Amino acid sequence: MEVPIRKNHIIFFSGGKASFATADFVKKKYPGDNILLYFTDPQWEHKDSYRFIYEGADKLELPLLVHSTGLSPMQLMFEKKLVYNNRLGDCSKLLKMRVAADYLKKGIEPNIQNWRNANFLKQDDFITGATLYFGIDYKEMHREKAILKNWLPFQVEMPLIHNFVRVDDVLKEYGIRQPDLYKLGFSHSNCSGRCVKAGMGHFRNLKKTMPEVFKKLMEEEYHLYMCVSAYRYIIDNTVPDEDRIPLHVQEMMLQELDDAYRDYFYGRADKPKLYIHPSASASARYMKIRKYSFMKRQGNSLVENSNNTIDAEEETVALDRQEMMDLELYDEYEEDGASLTKYRYASVPYTLRDFNNDEETKPDQIDLFDIGGCGCFLDFENQTV
Numbered sequence: 001m002e003v004p005i006r007k008n009h010i011i012f013f014s015g016g017k018a019s020f021a022t023a024d025f026v027k028k029k030y031p032g033d034n035i036l037l038y039f040t041d042p043q044w045e046h047k048d049s050y051r052f053i054y055e056g057a058d059k060l061e062l063p064l065l066v067h068s069t070g071l072s073p074m075q076l077m078f079e080k081k082l083v084y085n086n087r088l089g090d091c092s093k094l095l096k097m098r099v100a101a102d103y104l105k106k107g108i109e110p111n112i113q114n115w116r117n118a119n120f121l122k123q124d125d126f127i128t129g130a131t132l133y134f135g136i137d138y139k140e141m142h143r144e145k146a147i148l149k150n151w152l153p154f155q156v157e158m159p160l161i162h163n164f165v166r167v168d169d170v171l172k173e174y175g176i177r178q179p180d181l182y183k184l185g186f187s188h189s190n191c192s193g194r195c196v197k198a199g200m201g202h203f204r205n206l207k208k209t210m211p212e213v214f215k216k217l218m219e220e221e222y223h224l225y226m227c228v229s230a231y232r233y234i235i236d237n238t239v240p241d242e243d244r245i246p247l248h249v250q251e252m253m254l255q256e257l258d259d260a261y262r263d264y265f266y267g268r269a270d271k272p273k274l275y276i277h278p279s280a281s282a283s284a285r286y287m288k289i290r291k292y293s294f295m296k297r298q299g300n301s302l303v304e305n306s307n308n309t310i311d312a313e314e315e316t317v318a319l320d321r322q323e324m325m326d327l328e329l330y331d332e333y334e335e336d337g338a339s340l341t342k343y344r345y346a347s348v349p350y351t352l353r354d355f356n357n358d359e360e361t362k363p364d365q366i367d368l369f370d371i372g373g374c375g376c377f378l379d380f381e382n383q384t385v
């Protein structure tokens with residue numbers, strides 16, 4: 001392979017102030033080299049974050065490459081029939097990190113590719129031998145090791161950890177306004193404050209500062225959980241034979257479910273079509289709609305016997321046991337001749353509707369320090385590329 005004449009540098013440009021300061025640092029340190037800003041777009045950013053990204057690239061006078069699968073986290077959840085939460089969810093991995101890794105390591109281009117300021121590229125090959133840069137500072141340095149390992153054989157640097165940089169001063173120097181989400185009190189500017197892994201403190205701020213965004217997210221969460229619940233009901237093969245839906249009927253029902261919700265989650269309709277949850281016509285024992293939510297509340301661990309017999313109170317706790325099975329958070333054992341399953345870390349769904357109600361009726365119970373959110377780099381630790 002031919003070695004490029006100039007050294008390549010690729011900056012993961014996320015719409016955050018730190019990645020802007022990182023780009024400035026690299027540009028000043030290596031003025032003659034080939035520097036690229038690289039943004040993997042989850043199609044869910046705030047319009048002012050897009051403003052910051054494009055204006056930032058222009059003011060830095062650097063080329064910007066934008067890649068995207070074309071899906072937003074909400075559309076990904078719809079496609080996977082999952083409601084992500086702070087313990088489960090690979091939106092950042094699939095929409096950001098895998099897109100980047102597929103491209104930089106294997107040359108695979110995603111569905112959407114856009115260039116801005118391509119004229120600032122100093123050579124066509126901007127990948128060979130590149131050093132990658134992340135805008136992570138000392139507060140997040142615990143992430144450093146995993147990121148370095150995952151990006152091998154690329155060399156990775158995080159200048160804000162090892163150099164003292166006043167990020168706001170860098171913005172001032174270029175005369176660029178910070179993304180509005182910081183001013184609104186968000187700790188990061190990703191996904192327009194809608195991060196599905198966020199906690200109560202974060203959602204309180206979203207409700208206060210962008211009530212329309214909060215309301216829409218609350219509606220979307222509701223429709224998503226009804227859709228996911230219906231999906232799981234249709235494909236459930238844990239019910240006794242007499243209550244199981246035959247495969248050819250399942251296919252028809254899944255198509256009907258898709259027809260009801262697809263346009264809504266792809267922004268082509270204001271509401272889903274009228275849809276009756278299939279459990280409405282089930283025998284009383286199986287007539288239940290499982291609840292799913294972005295936020296969770298801690299419950300007790302749950303023991304269930306082989307007949308799926310659980311009492312009414314425990315049923316609430318058991319609602320997300322499928323997730324615990326997916327995550328292998330359960331133990332099976334025998335006791336007094338009975339087969340038992342113990343689910344660990346059971347948690348209770350806590351929907352944005354519940355939260356909204358509690359926020360109005362018992363605001364003192366809202367944990368303001370529960371910020372949670374953005375697993376955009378944490379998810380990367382489990383990346384296999």
Ligand code: SF4
Pocket residue numbers: 042073091092095190191194195196197373374375376
């Ligand atoms: S900010 Fe949250 S919702 Fe958006 S991609 Fe990252 S983890 Fe997913």
